Amino acid sequence: MPTKSTFEDVNIPLVDVWTFLFEKPRDFPQDKVIYTDPVVPRSYSYSDVKTATAGFGKGLKEAWNWNKNDVLLLYTPNSIDIPIITWGTHWAGGVVSPANPNYTTNELAIQLRDCGAKAIVTQRAYLKNARAAAQIAGIQEDHIILIGEKNDSNSVIRHVTDICELGVSQGSYHQRTIPENPEADLAFLVYSSGTTGHPKGVMLSHVNIVSNILMLKAGEGVNLSWVGGHDNKGDRILGFLPFYHIYGLTSLVHQAIYNGLELIVMTKYDLEKFCSNIQEYKITLAYVVPPVLLQLAKDPSIDRFNLSSLRMMSSGAAPLTKELVEAVYQRLNVPIKQGYGLSETSPTTHSQPWDTWRTFVGSAGILLANQSIKYMSEDGDELPAGETGELWIKGPNVFRGYLNNLEATQNALTSDGYFKTGDVGHEDKHGNLFITDRVKELIKYKGFQVPPAELEGKLLGHPEIEDAAVVGVYRPEQATEVPMAYIVLSKGSLGDAAKERQIMEWLSARVANHKRLRGGIEWIDEVPKSSSGKILRRVLRVRAQKKKLPSAKL
Structure with missing residues (x-):
């Protein structure tokens, strides 16, 4: 049987976002x-x-x-x-x-x-x-x-x-x-890359967004407030997460105005500005990603700033290790909790309660209100509680489908409304979710999605490349996956350091910054494939794990 949230369901008004934010009493x-x-x-x-x-x-x-x-x-x-x-x-x-x-x-x-x-x-x-x-x-x-x-x-x-x-x-x-039908009428079209390399428009309705705001509020309880804080002006949040990403759009932009919090808006992330803004504006809450926490744990410049106003950080967009949480806590004495979500779920489905952040370090939290979840085997069978399987989630926050892509929509949504997340995990007896793997082949670089097939397609356009495969390799010093390419060069081409630099620069000019080959290139004689022609990425990932990675390439 699917697991229901332990939170009491909240009432979700069937209204559009503007009505919800500006025509309801504050x-x-x-x-x-x-x-x-x-x-x-x-x-x-x-x-x-x-x-x-x-x-x-x-x-x-x-x-x-x-x-x-x-x-x-x-x-x-x-x-x-x-x-x-x-x-x-x-x-x-x-x-x-x-x-x-x-x-x-x-x-x-x-x-x-x-x-x-x-x-x-x-x-x-x-x-x-x-x-x-x-x-x-x-x-x-x-x-x-x-x-x-x-x-x-x-x-x-x-x-x-x-x-x-x-x-x-x-x-x-x-x-x-x-909007006449806020459950169906769209508020946002956010784009999430698929494993085929073609970006998909995630259709989020007004009620999808309204429901997620209320679900987050119920999960956070009274911990977010427009009163109190260091100067009795309420909680202040630091807004460096990109607003074009669903994480920043909902957790920062919408949450701030719904809860009456002040959001200090940064154009982009910069460690020194991050710290100076916390010090100057007495920031109390920061939504972060693991690479930022890695800097907070290790960068010596942190010691020049007074970050004592921070009372909590919440991490998302990528898995967070227990070691990193403890390292930051030992240095800054700031609790760090974690959450989980996807563009297709508006985004947050799970969040750690503030008072259990250290008890269940490594957990992505518990299921928020108004949702149910089940864990499925590769054969499509529902697994008993506690067993590891693909997460299927149902709730008012689940998207309407992919724009102009009926096939992808039918593959992602079941007839009874469950979204197949593509992520694999399990939950313990307390309902804490632990993500262990991904069914999808997407690479997550600092929370951004990098579709390997897209990079492979571009690499195959290089005149000296015969075949190519791209996989994600985890880089501990950056606390993130990075794209790495296995390349078969055309006959007569020399696979040396100069050629690697040339190809990486060639690709960088054709893709967004987060899609660059920061994991480098390895020359191979043949890309391993199945009988049907599918790249055996698992084989390449194992090979990458056995090989010492080169220094980070930016």
Whole structure:
């Protein structure tokens, strides 16, 4: 029988995200500061966000006759304007599709075309790629919106402030577009790469997001508060996790405004800025990933900062070892708990209770409210409690399917609503989940998904490569997997260090930063394959484990 959550189910209102966040009573003041940019600096209060989202939504309707289900794509690093744009798009009835700002032009164009984006939001530093991708995808240049620094005055590209001002001055007659069916109507299209190398659009409805916010709240209890903290201004969270990733989007952006917490927004991760922001703003909570914890455990520069305001860190996106948790705790005296989730589950399904973080170190936590889970054998049989199998999860947070990909949707979702996660694990008698492996072949580099088939396809386009296979190898010094390639060179080509550098640089120019071959290259005579032609990655992973890895290649 499937295991139900030990948490009492919470009531999930069948409303859209904007209604949930801005039309329901809040238990914190309207002028409570929610988002702060520590560089400018500037901030948005709760009421600021509510007003600005309506202005942006009206501006979209006025500028481009924005309709229900029109898609706006975000191609930008973190910014405190992202919440305004996100919920302003929802106000106008649209769908938001975040994209990695490190994407190449072609990678961005693929997402633009697949999601059918009507407009793009970017920053000036990323405008060249955005323009080129828009042209490929058939999007007019005047449908590009800038945040941050403005473009030259002669450009047809508008700034976000222009859209908001248009909404205020001309949009008084525009009404909010309210989704008729929040359980089915989409709020987000986030992209998750598959093992085939083709990115898949994960369709997340309004109720998917609303339910996950409430499930997280029930799991965290009273531990997140807009009162208290070091200066009685409530908890402050450090927001360096990318907002284009479902982890940052839900756990940071949405959780902050729902709970009345102040989110200090970092454009990107930097260790010194991470520490200085904690010290200056007296950060109380930090959502992190294992490579950050590795730095906190070992980097000597940490000792220059006062991090005593931190009362908890929560790690996700990749497995966390007991040794690393203990190393950080011994150095900083800060508890570290762990969670588990996927893009397809909006994302969080499990979280460690704060008071058991050390008792069950290594666990990804217990199942959050309103869900059930079962563990399945390779043959599709449900396994008894405690046995190791693939996780199948059901709940109101489970996605609607993959955009334009019926086959992938049918392979991922069962007829009775369970999502086949592709991850393998078990739970102990207390309900603590332990992830042990992955059915999927995806490589996880610092929480980012790297599809090996995509890299193999690109490598095979190199004139001197006969065959190639890519696997993930774990690098303890970085606390993450890295992509490593096994390559068969064409006859007459010499597999030496110079050739390795040349191929790695060639590939780096064609993929996003997180997809680079940081594990290096090994030359082989033949890629091991099954009789059906499938690459035997397991054989290569075993081979990689026996071989001493070279120094990290960035």
